[in-house]
Amino acid sequence: MSGHGTPIPMTSSKCGPLIGEAHVPGDKSISHRSLILGAMAVGETKISGLLEGDDVLDTGRAMQAFGADVINHGGGNWSVHGVGVGGFMEPEGVIDCGNSGTGVRLIMGAMATCDITATFTGDASLNGRPMARVTDPLALFGTQAYGRKGGRLPMTLVGAATPIPVEYATPVPSAQVKSAVLLAGLNAPGETIVIEKEATRDHSERMLAGFGADIKVEQTNEGRKITLQGRPELKPQTIQVPRDPSSAAFPVCAALIVEGSDVLVPNIGLNPTRAGLFETLRDMGANLEYENLREEGGEPVADLRAKYSPDMKGIDVPPHRAASMIDEYPVLSVVASFATGTTMMTGVKELRVKESDRIAAMADGLRACGVTVEDGPDWWSVEGQGPQGVKGGATCASHLDHRIAMSFMVCGMATQNPVSVDDGTPITTSFPIFEGLMGDLGAKLSKE
Ligand SMILES: O=C(O)C1=C[C@@H](OP(=O)(O)O)[C@@H](O)[C@H](O)C1
Numbered sequence: 001m002s003g004h005g006t007p008i009p010m011t012s013s014k015c016g017p018l019i020g021e022a023h024v025p026g027d028k029s030i031s032h033r034s035l036i037l038g039a040m041a042v043g044e045t046k047i048s049g050l051l052e053g054d055d056v057l058d059t060g061r062a063m064q065a066f067g068a069d070v071i072n073h074g075g076g077n078w079s080v081h082g083v084g085v086g087g088f089m090e091p092e093g094v095i096d097c098g099n100s101g102t103g104v105r106l107i108m109g110a111m112a113t114c115d116i117t118a119t120f121t122g123d124a125s126l127n128g129r130p131m132a133r134v135t136d137p138l139a140l141f142g143t144q145a146y147g148r149k150g151g152r153l154p155m156t157l158v159g160a161a162t163p164i165p166v167e168y169a170t171p172v173p174s175a176q177v178k179s180a181v182l183l184a185g186l187n188a189p190g191e192t193i194v195i196e197k198e199a200t201r202d203h204s205e206r207m208l209a210g211f212g213a214d215i216k217v218e219q220t221n222e223g224r225k226i227t228l229q230g231r232p233e234l235k236p237q238t239i240q241v242p243r244d245p246s247s248a249a250f251p252v253c254a255a256l257i258v259e260g261s262d263v264l265v266p267n268i269g270l271n272p273t274r275a276g277l278f279e280t281l282r283d284m285g286a287n288l289e290y291e292n293l294r295e296e297g298g299e300p301v302a303d304l305r306a307k308y309s310p311d312m313k314g315i316d317v318p319p320h321r322a323a324s325m326i327d328e329y330p331v332l333s334v335v336a337s338f339a340t341g342t343t344m345m346t347g348v349k350e351l352r353v354k355e356s357d358r359i360a361a362m363a364d365g366l367r368a369c370g371v372t373v374e375d376g377p378d379w380w381s382v383e384g385q386g387p388q389g390v391k392g393g394a395t396c397a398s399h400l401d402h403r404i405a406m407s408f409m410v411c412g413m414a415t416q417n418p419v420s421v422d423d424g425t426p427i428t429t430s431f432p433i434f435e436g437l438m439g440d441l442g443a444k445l446s447k448e
């Protein structure tokens with residue numbers, strides 16, 4: 001539940017080489033889905049390696065409020081006794097999803113076809129984000145939503161008592177929207193179909209199949225077509241959550257810009273719907289190797305080795321890659337600042353509706369650090385200053401956004417003068433061990 005407390009400024013100063021291994025926490029997307037699907041299965045799902053960040057903990061509390069039994073056994077081991085598809089109870093209180101778009105949108109989907117009513121809220125960031133992208137398709141099942149102007153939280157959803165299955169083409173590239181519709185489709189009798197023009201992260205499809213749902217994915221002329229049969233009995237699973245490539249991005253990018261660095265980030269999933277940043281960095285000339293490339297649970301996994309890369313060049317990042325690296329643009333813009341030449345990022349308007357307007361937040365902060373940044377509604381560009389050329393010396397606003405706070409902390413590791421953020425507390429939403437992990441590699445981070 002970030003954003004409810006007192007802001008704590010944080011500063012990052014130029015450091016010596018970053019050296020060592022960085023064991024990043026569990027994947028946030030898979031952690032949310034493990035708890036939600038576990039709550040919709042019949043019996044006990046066992047989860048190890050769960051990300052214990054605020055976003056996921058809020059989802060765990062929400063599943064408890066809907067009637068599942070969510071138990072923390074310590075050491076990242078959790079279990080969920082599910083209530084079955086359609087078995088959610090009506091919560092007594094308001095569901096507070098804190099800072100988490102994934103949490104609130106997936107949970108709305110999961111309860112939308114149950115004959116119950118629930119009210120959702122979040123922190124100031126989440127309460128400013130658009131929810132109509134989810135409540136519009138949920139209305140097709142028969143769900144009613146009553147929120148603030150512009151489809152904002154707090155919002156009450158009245159679940160459909162007699163849900164009808166839906167066919168829906170997602171108008172925005174969003175795994176959250178796709179997943180909300182699929183989760184709602186679980187309790188609608190018949191076939192629910194989602195078509196997405198551009199492929200987004202496919203964890204819901206893979207995990208629904210793992211839990212025993214009848215789900216089919218095909219490539220058609222209109223895009224990726226996902227067909228789900230409603231009313232399955234989901235079977236509880238034993239899940240080992242892989243490490244989060246979006247968190248791995250921070251030690252990887254830090255190593256690329258800090259002189260003399262050599263960092264190993266073991267066991268990172270390279271699912272093609274998530275790995276766009278690493279491909280982009282390699283296209284820029286980063287010294288980034290995939291070591292011990294293997295397959296685990298049907299997905300490519302590697303140990304990432306990142307070394308200081310003073311010869312990186314700015315590139316045009318292909319827009320078709322955007323969905324596979326959507327959360328990584330803020331830290332990419334930091335790396336781009338230390339490259340030579342211009343990095344152009346297009347097809348990225350979704351960045352404007354994340355925890356913050358991420359283009360505006362990064363552009364303001366990088367400009368204050370002496371970097372030339374230009375932007376438009378759906379694009380932005382960063383003028384590289386060369387490996388030692390970024391001045392820094394600014395305090396940047398993190399806007400209740402963990403990725404913005406961590407990106408500026410990475411930036412300060414290589415700038416001529418320290419970089420601060422006005423509030424480092426949002427970092428705990430996705431990467432609660434960030435400060436200690438980066439400190440162990442040699443970063444100089446301090447809180448005021
Ligand atoms: O489905 C998910 O787990 C997520 C989807 C993405 O959001 P959108 O679906 O809004 O693109 C991403 O930004 C978020 O961090 C996690």
Ligand SMILES: C=C(OP(=O)(O)O)C(=O)O
Binds near residue numbers: 355430
């Ligand atoms: C966009 C993000 O998360 P969410 O939408 O779940 O708040 C993120 O983690 O970068």
